[in-house]
Amino acid sequence: MTEIVKSITTPIRLEYVYRPGRATSRFLRGLAEGRILGQRCPVTGKVYVPPRGASPTHGVPTEEEVEVRDTGTVTTFCIVRIPSEGLSIPPPFVAAHILLDGADIPFFALIHECPFDQVRMGMRVKAVWVSKEELAPTFESIRYFKPLDEPDAPFESYREHL
Amino acid sequence: MAERCAVIGVGQTKHDAKRIDVSMPGLVREAALRALADAGLGFADIDAVVIGKAPDMFEGVMMPELFLADALGCSGKPMLRVHTAGSVGGSTAIVAASLVQAGVHDRVLTVAYEKQSESNAMWALTVRIPFQQAVVAGAGGYFAPLIRAYIRRSGAPDDTGVRTALKDRTNALANPYAHLVFPGITFEQVASSPMLWDPIRYLETCPSSDGACAMVLASEKAAARAPGRPAWIHATAMKSEPTMFAGRDQVNPRAGRDCAAELYRKAGITNPRRDFDVAEIYVPFSWFEAMWMENLGFAAPNEGWKMVCEGATAMDGDMPVNCSGGVLSSNPIGASGMLRFAEAALQVRGQAGEHQIDGARRALGHAYGGGSQFFSMWVVASERP
Amino acid sequence: MRDVAIVSFAQAPNVRCETERNEVEMLMPVVAEALAASGIARGEIGFTVSGSCDYIAGQPFAFVSGIDAVGPWPPINESHVEMDGAFALYEAWLKIQSGEVDSALVYAFGKSSMGDIAEVLTLQLDPYTVAPLWPDAVSLAALQARVALDRSRVTERAMAEVAARSRRSAKANPNAQLRGDFDVDALLAEPYLVAPLRKHDCPPVTDGAAAVVLAAGELASRSCARPAWIRGIDHRIECHSLGARDLARSASTEIAGEKAGAFTGSFDVAELHAPFTHQELILCSALRMAPSVSVNPSGGALAANAVMVTGLIRLGEAAARIHAGDARRVLAHATSGPCLQQNLVCVMEA
Structure with missing residues (x-):
């Protein structure tokens, strides 16, 4: 009798060294100082956060650095209710697009300190940072965003960012 | 100047969560041999092969077309491998068509596949790069906020997505190749299924499938000798835009609108809802049917949901969409776009079986990928262009 | 056309x-x-x-x-x-x-x-029967070199000469990575990296x-x-299974060369995508290169080998010779897959 092999397990392990590039390096250094640094497109004047070094619409370097605020407006969001590999946070949690004050593109982040069913489009939020000692050149320097005690931004103010 | 090109053979596998009965070569051969049989040809008759699939990390093989060359009878032939994210199945067919349209070859085999069970697609989509933001919870976590933005913009009723899901899942019951089949499925079952990425429910979500799709594309001369009715390619179009930029409309992306406009201009389509008999469009989450109806010009902005709610996109509606059950019912990612193109071809050839729209003469095949930024489309018809 | x-x-x-x-x-x-x-x-x-x-x-x-x-x-x-x-x-x-x-x-x-590029390329191999053994790209190339040494006119000295010439030519290429004068006898005195390949036989x-x-x-x-002007362009793939191919020749390059018109007329320059020295010799044979042709004046893949870019650079370098008025008719070649599995040939004229 020949038994058919239906499956074999072949583990693959490859190691890579990732390098963020100039623009992202500047951004990460900023986070280590508790600042959020964007870059301005020289053609459109729009501020990109996090910057990737290129104006995606014009293919030119974004060189002018612009510091943006750590407050912003939730443009849209979803409530994640299923667990996912590589995510340490237990569901449900809120993943949101946040238009930081001074930026022209929404920033992807988590929202806490607010019941998830009370998160809404237009809600004003502020970054919660790790302690000064823990600040490092990594996205984890911002733990999450929490609600601000401010009136919601009107839909028209962020409509073009959806 | 371009040579005419037609689809003369279509094949697909049974799509399933785990096709452990076949290897990767076995999977692509299953689809390829069916397409060849449909065209009345063998591997020896094929001039060139074009393969498409989504990220290689889904299976853990780098450029797998190299090792699949043997199984697809490619030795001594040209082979190309396309990768344009989720739209890849469509772009692969378009590249294959250009081999014929350029007058280089007469018979081209094109194959797209994904065998996600051989690795872990969710993992592959969320590789943690140290300095990048985590992609939250895969594609659902990415697209759910866009759906929320659509609902807000359009004022669509909450059950729009449920209606599309119910329609596509009902259509899938008439497709023997579909992966997800829920006999007797009801509105209540869809509406009460768990929220995964609010506002997306479980039954409004596409599965992860193993599967493949293949087509034989032919020049006019070769099509004349095909045993079956050809589906003539009247136009193809591809458009891309950046993933993100300031002020980008992610709900109704311009790349999709421009792609449709170019496609319709080439094919002489002036009123898509009237001019198409049937459409197969890429709807991985139910709400995208309403969104793409607007993007493709079937409905005015913010009114796509009306077509869904009125039943216009149902099998018996005036603009049937995804009679095969669509991506919601079978999603071998790399092949999902080609399945849309192939199902459109089956309809105009009168070979769609139980989910055939009677007398379909002109059909749209549509695929998109990335962050709603890569689009590929074609128009096929029973009449020669 | x-x-x-x-x-x-x-x-x-x-x-x-x-x-x-x-x-x-x-x-x-x-x-x-x-x-x-x-x-x-x-x-x-x-x-x-x-x-x-x-x-x-x-x-x-x-x-x-x-x-x-x-x-x-x-x-x-x-x-x-x-x-x-x-x-x-x-x-x-x-x-x-x-x-x-x-x-x-x-x-x-x-x-x-x-x-580790040599290991990364291992994932191109059959995932069920070959890749799990983790043969890396240099070892596979060495396997091919062994066949070429045993079965054709390829010699270790000829391979070293390819390396020395490539890196000497690269001195005139400001974008090259490895350049300089190397003595063939000195190269041959170096130890093997993966026999029969020495370090100089491999790309950077x-x-x-x-x-x-x-x-x-x-x-x-x-x-x-x-x-x-592109007068002919064609590409062909062959069997993936190394055991099913004659590794000492490049059958797919021969077909692509034939279809692209590489066997009529003469060439001033040929840019061949050969990451390993013996592969240049195999390709020259498959393309019937006359001794008068200037092969890889840019230094070729032995002087710089950014995987996924090297083939396009061959086409660009060959075209640039025409743009500059240094050549009238050129051939460019690109390869993909283990041991020259897939090959593209392009003939261009002023």
Whole structure:
């Protein structure tokens, strides 16, 4: 009798060294100082956060650095209710697009300190940072965003960012 | 100047969560041999092969077309491998068509596949790069906020997505190749299924499938000798835009609108809802049917949901969409776009079986990928262009 | 067939490890230079297509951010192959031949330094029966070299001569990574790396990016004083299974060469994509290269080997010889897959 092999397990392990590039390096250094640094497109004047070094619409370097605020407006969001590999946070949690004050593109982040069913489009939020000692050149320097005690931004103010 | 090109053979596998009965070569051969049989040809008759699939990390093989060359009878032939994210199945067919349209070859085999069970697609989509933001919870976590933005913009009723899901899942019951089949499925079952990425429910979500799709594309001369009715390619179009930029409309992306406009201009389509008999469009989450109806010009902005709610996109509606059950019912990612193109071809050839729209003469095949930024489309018809 | 030509070519300096710039930052100046040299405005380009590979970048969808370097807005007609940029150029050539467009931008990028490239390439092998044994790319090339040494006129000295000539030629190439004068006897006195390959028989690890602009007919003539007209281009693949192939010859190169018209007329220059010294000898034999042809005046893949870019650079370098008036008829070649599995041949004329 020949038994058919239906499956074999072949583990693959490859190691890579990732390098963020100039623009992202500047951004990460900023986070280590508790600042959020964007870059301005020289053609459109729009501020990109996090910057990737290129104006995606014009293919030119974004060189002018612009510091943006750590407050912003939730443009849209979803409530994640299923667990996912590589995510340490237990569901449900809120993943949101946040238009930081001074930026022209929404920033992807988590929202806490607010019941998830009370998160809404237009809600004003502020970054919660790790302690000064823990600040490092990594996205984890911002733990999450929490609600601000401010009136919601009107839909028209962020409509073009959806 | 371009040579005419037609689809003369279509094949697909049974799509399933785990096709452990076949290897990767076995999977692509299953689809390829069916397409060849449909065209009345063998591997020896094929001039060139074009393969498409989504990220290689889904299976853990780098450029797998190299090792699949043997199984697809490619030795001594040209082979190309396309990768344009989720739209890849469509772009692969378009590249294959250009081999014929350029007058280089007469018979081209094109194959797209994904065998996600051989690795872990969710993992592959969320590789943690140290300095990048985590992609939250895969594609659902990415697209759910866009759906929320659509609902807000359009004022669509909450059950729009449920209606599309119910329609596509009902259509899938008439497709023997579909992966997800829920006999007797009801509105209540869809509406009460768990929220995964609010506002997306479980039954409004596409599965992860193993599967493949293949087509034989032919020049006019070769099509004349095909045993079956050809589906003539009247136009193809591809458009891309950046993933993100300031002020980008992610709900109704311009790349999709421009792609449709170019496609319709080439094919002489002036009123898509009237001019198409049937459409197969890429709807991985139910709400995208309403969104793409607007993007493709079937409905005015913010009114796509009306077509869904009125039943216009149902099998018996005036603009049937995804009679095969669509991506919601079978999603071998790399092949999902080609399945849309192939199902459109089956309809105009009168070979769609139980989910055939009677007398379909002109059909749209549509695929998109990335962050709603890569689009590929074609128009096929029973009449020669 | 329409008359189609390479009208401009640009490349980033090939380096061992680009530590400062990410792929987009590397690509931007290269794309801008190629476009400027062609005189065709960004918005006038009919089709854009790129070649790159996720496993080089160590992440899925690596090509997606690459298009930011082009600034695709308003939306553009665009595609991507998970192959060397030379095959992207073939897709662009098809688009122009079909009459859909008159011009195309082709680019490629790859930072081989990010992973252990010889191990990464192992994942190209049959995942069920070969890859689990982890033969790396250098070992497979050594296997092929052994067959070539035993079965053809290839000798270790001839291989060392290829290495010495490539790196001497590279002295005239400001973008090359490995260049200099090497003594063949001294090279042969070096120990084996993976017998019968010595270090000099192998390519360097390279980060790079390149871009080419193609144009048809009159547009090509307006874009370039001496366009490099593509007279023939073809590519062929052969069996993947190494045991099923004669590794001492390159059957797919022979077919592609025949179809591309490589066996009629003579060539001034040939740019061959041969990462290993013995592969250049196999390719020269498959393409029946006359001794008078200047092979790899750029230094070739032995002087710089950014995987996914090297093939496109061969096409660009060969075309650049015509642009500069140094050559009248050239041949360019690109390869993909283990031990020369897939090969592209392109013949260009002034």
